[in-house]
Amino acid sequence: GAGVSQSPRYKVAKRGQDVALRCDPISGHVSLFWYQQALGQGPEFLTYFQNEAQLDKSGLPSDRFFAERPEGSVSTLKIQRTQQEDSAVYLCASSLRQRDEQFFGPGTRLTVL
């Protein structure tokens, strides 16, 4: 595709449910990033992949958060046993090579009731 796509765009979950958020990076982009953006704040780094390798997961807030990119393209961010504090917009970004400009997707707005 022409840009980074994310699905679903909106997700409402009941507290305790598991959710899976998908990111399709720009074709050929090696690097992929996940960010969490709470309402009224700037994005905060969650995790980074180079191809299929997860090189940095220091931003994941708890062990309920898990990300994968098994074939080095599409990535999934999974949140287990969602809590109200997980409500945020989850942004995915990709770049052609390490340290290139990052292109962002439209985000998934997660609301946990």
Place this chain on the structure above:
Amino acid sequence: AQKITQTQPGMFVQEKEAVTLDCTYDTSDPSYGLFWYKQPSSGEMIFLIYQGSYDQQNATEGRYSLNFQKARKSANLVISASQLGDSAMYFCAMRGQTSYDKVIFGPGTSLSVIP
């Protein structure tokens, strides 16, 4: 630790006027990059401009220019000839040399352009 500060939560500017959005940063990395992104109400982050810490000249991209003052650790964004479509959130961000591609964002400034 790296940190980005944007002290203006909200700004107003008259259409066709210029506006400066402030950004200061803190890092111990000798080499780093500074970015500005625009986020309209649709939510997508749009890259505007980049400044490398060793770049000799201030970056410019069309109506956007970055006023980089390394000694003061500031990287203010200047938007000339404001347009109604410039109304959005603006985020200053930084990438250091020691943290792969991790980008640290500031809290953002909300810009409203008044007709």
